[in-house]
Amino acid sequence: MELLSTQPYKGTRDFYPDDMKLRNWFFGKIRRALELAAFDEYNGPMVESLDLYIAKSGEEIACEQTYNFEDRGGRRLAIRPEMTPTVARLVAAKCAELNMPLKWFSIPNLYRYERPQRGRLREHWQVNVDIFGCDTFDADLEVISTAINLMKSFDADETMFRVHINNRRFFNDVISAICGTDAEGSRKVSKVVDRRNKVTREAYVKDLTELGISEDKIAKIDALYTMTVEEATALCPESRGSEELLSLFEAVRAMGIEKYCVFDFGIIRGLDYYTGTVFEVFDEAPENNRAMFGGGRYDNLVGLFLKKTNISGVGFGFGDVTLENFLVTHKLIPDIYNIGKKVLVARFEEVPVEKYTSIVDSLRENGIVSSLYIGTKKFGKQLDYAIKGKYTHVVIIGGNELETGIAKIKNLSTHEETECPIDKIGKYFN
Amino acid sequence: MELLSTQPYKGTRDFYPDDMKLRNWFFGKIRRALELAAFDEYNGPMVESLDLYIAKSGEEIACEQTYNFEDRGGRRLAIRPEMTPTVARLVAAKCAELNMPLKWFSIPNLYRYERPQRGRLREHWQVNVDIFGCDTFDADLEVISTAINLMKSFDADETMFRVHINNRRFFNDVISAICGTDAEGSRKVSKVVDRRNKVTREAYVKDLTELGISEDKIAKIDALYTMTVEEATALCPESRGSEELLSLFEAVRAMGIEKYCVFDFGIIRGLDYYTGTVFEVFDEAPENNRAMFGGGRYDNLVGLFLKKTNISGVGFGFGDVTLENFLVTHKLIPDIYNIGKKVLVARFEEVPVEKYTSIVDSLRENGIVSSLYIGTKKFGKQLDYAIKGKYTHVVIIGGNELETGIAKIKNLSTHEETECPIDKIGKYFN
Numbered sequence: 047m048e049l050l051s052t053q054p055y056k057g058t059r060d061f062y063p064d065d066m067k068l069r070n071w072f073f074g075k076i077r078r079a080l081e082l083a084a085f086d087e088y089n090g091p092m093v094e095s096l097d098l099y100i101a102k103s104g105e106e107i108a109c110e111q112t113y114n115f116e117d118r119g120g121r122r123l124a125i126r127p128e129m130t131p132t133v134a135r136l137v138a139a140k141c142a143e144l145n146m147p148l149k150w151f152s153i154p155n156l157y158r159y160e161r162p163q164r165g166r167l168r169e170h171w172q173v174n175v176d177i178f179g180c181d182t183f184d185a186d187l188e189v190i191s192t193a194i195n196l197m198k199s200f201d202a203d204e205t206m207f208r209v210h211i212n213n214r215r216f217f218n219d220v221i222s223a224i225c226g227t228d229a230e231g232s233r234k235v236s237k238v239v240d241r242r243n244k245v246t247r248e249a250y251v252k253d254l255t256e257l258g259i260s261e262d263k264i265a266k267i268d269a270l271y272t273m274t275v276e277e278a279t280a281l282c283p284e285s286r287g288s289e290e291l292l293s294l295f296e297a298v299r300a301m302g303i304e305k306y307c308v309f310d311f312g313i314i315r316g317l318d319y320y321t322g323t324v325f326e327v328f329d330e331a332p333e334n335n336r337a338m339f340g341g342g343r344y345d346n347l348v349g350l351f352l353k354k355t356n357i358s359g360v361g362f363g364f365g366d367v368t369l370e371n372f373l374v375t376h377k378l379i380p381d382i383y384n385i386g387k388k389v390l391v392a393r394f395e396e397v398p399v400e401k402y403t404s405i406v407d408s409l410r411e412n413g414i415v416s417s418l419y420i421g422t423k424k425f426g427k428q429l430d431y432a433i434k435g436k437y438t439h440v441v442i443i444g445g446n447e448l449e450t451g452i453a454k455i456k457n458l459s460t461h462e463e464t465e466c467p468i469d470k471i472g473k474y475f476n
Numbered sequence: 477m478e479l480l481s482t483q484p485y486k487g488t489r490d491f492y493p494d495d496m497k498l499r500n501w502f503f504g505k506i507r508r509a510l511e512l513a514a515f516d517e518y519n520g521p522m523v524e525s526l527d528l529y530i531a532k533s534g535e536e537i538a539c540e541q542t543y544n545f546e547d548r549g550g551r552r553l554a555i556r557p558e559m560t561p562t563v564a565r566l567v568a569a570k571c572a573e574l575n576m577p578l579k580w581f582s583i584p585n586l587y588r589y590e591r592p593q594r595g596r597l598r599e600h601w602q603v604n605v606d607i608f609g610c611d612t613f614d615a616d617l618e619v620i621s622t623a624i625n626l627m628k629s630f631d632a633d634e635t636m637f638r639v640h641i642n643n644r645r646f647f648n649d650v651i652s653a654i655c656g657t658d659a660e661g662s663r664k665v666s667k668v669v670d671r672r673n674k675v676t677r678e679a680y681v682k683d684l685t686e687l688g689i690s691e692d693k694i695a696k697i698d699a700l701y702t703m704t705v706e707e708a709t710a711l712c713p714e715s716r717g718s719e720e721l722l723s724l725f726e727a728v729r730a731m732g733i734e735k736y737c738v739f740d741f742g743i744i745r746g747l748d749y750y751t752g753t754v755f756e757v758f759d760e761a762p763e764n765n766r767a768m769f770g771g772g773r774y775d776n777l778v779g780l781f782l783k784k785t786n787i788s789g790v791g792f793g794f795g796d797v798t799l800e801n802f803l804v805t806h807k808l809i810p811d812i813y814n815i816g817k818k819v820l821v822a823r824f825e826e827v828p829v830e831k832y833t834s835i836v837d838s839l840r841e842n843g844i845v846s847s848l849y850i851g852t853k854k855f856g857k858q859l860d861y862a863i864k865g866k867y868t869h870v871v872i873i874g875g876n877e878l879e880t881g882i883a884k885i886k887n888l889s890t891h892e893e894t895e896c897p898i899d900k901i902g903k904y905f906n
Binding site: 060066070084086088092101118125155301351398420 | 481547555585783845
């Protein structure tokens, strides 16, 4: 028989216990922070109708960037590449009974069909945070301050990350004011601005020129990249987008979180479904300075499912790979592998098993992580097992100890050996 | 544009916040119980090479019962239908460095391609518990007592569930002693015994007769179904399987967990890869009396990946749908939807937002789940929102309260209104 490969599928990862501890640690922190802020967790199936992604991104992109297939009933399915269509579906299905505004989050695993590269794997886990059913900038503010709180929950400070904020409505209006473009014209300009950091200056200017934008107008757009929010919004003071931006930044200052935030006209968030505030959270480390995650306001997604129903949403998604890179870069991961006591009860053949299991039971009743050694190896092997398994203590009860009623307890970090009456071991480690 | 369906894909479920709370509650309990017993959590990718399942179950079953497809590189992939091949792969990949015996668990989501029916959906979540690298019955004992501990962690008692235990080695040997069959003959008999409760008595007898087993031998097999473990093992006292069964039951009695356990010759666990102990945990409710989950010892799975390497495993898997049915049937789910305080800070236009956000910050610093109302609705609407959202208290600070420095606090269950200095609200709920 040919042997099977032990490698996971390309672009996916195995999570051995140490990897899993790390992931559970950081998602646990995020989950607690979100629950404390009264966000409710939801989840949905891994497999969805492919139509969900086609409706949002078009047939070509949906088919190319997802793992998709047909079931035997001819249904076209995809493994979810993102959570937003799923959550929009859930909201649409029960919108009459749900308590708006909803504060929801989820931590799904997602699959994208793309070339694996740093920070972009085919399978990843992603925290999704969304608020549904609030049309004013208050929800945008709550989402942005939640993103900041999540970063702060890891003791990240303003030297490590920054939230870059823009507004799509403002973008369209200011481009229209400068260039005289209509909505479609502004959308085309947004695509060029979105690509700006990925192409040369020449290519950028050429793309704008091809859209009929003259040199002096390009200069005016250039100026926007370094303007304050007041300077920029003064170019189109009547715009609702300007008003939203100014209100948002006013609140950000009043709340004392302006040190984490900056206006950035270059933030577009490619996807066409964003309608208002858009933002990206940047890693400020010089060697790693780039957008880690982002989000924004999307007002019409629920409309894919329901006629004449407008439930606005605003949210963001934050992937585990990016988060882990950030935490490693800024040395924000404490020693999570050696926390608390962990007790191995060693085992000797002359002692009946129930003596040991009752000790383990009493340790667990006292909340002590503990295990009876499984098997019949010699004590030296059991000690090796305890050390390699990061146990902190070994309880030793052989024939002699059973007779005297006094167990030996070995501390594996100090190498000290102490004694304890066998019937008191349960409380010994408290 | 055609509207999309709001239904999840056939056989899968949406988890709205209340559903999610329930799942998080019972898997949280299981996770804590396993961690206390020094089990380590691992995970692997949702998508694996289809070959893993073909090697274990054959091409036909693997293709028919999984969601499988090819990627653009021609790799045949499947969404994992079970966790055992994945964990065997992980163990094989690092077997030289892993600290045996391993105590591992995982809570993956799995996909099976089958007709959805009660307790059998296409997507489910499943706790998997395994011990690798211990060849003696000690590991079997640890796995069975872990299954019992998980049930007890929900306050289930011996009237609600029972572990039915058998041994494949014993089965083969006792059938061989009664019928004179070789290994292959005993395997064929095991298939008939496995199907026994799904067919009529006539069909069962006919199947055995076709295997050349005479009437008096069938009577001898019949007797086994009601025998004690001592009576049954006396039929083939030399069998290693008999010895394992007797040792296991002896330990079970010594540990005082015999009230949860029963010897049951009818337990086979269809799959051929089981080699020793097999068990199934039954729901004892008369209206729901059936096997909920099971497991056993499989000694050769890691051999699919590695030559000349024998790392034995013993474990079980327990699905969320079955667990939920059991908990509902036996009324073991407490009120998990109204736990602890949850505070809504109401919002009035005349008060600057930073007054409110600083109060919410101080509540969260004190560990109180809390939220500022998002938006600008009237107070009555905010109160409705709080009631529907299961908030326990509403903090009221309008223009007057801001002036006097005294907030009103409304208790939503007693309907009492009390007062608290605004700068002391953070500690009010502790």
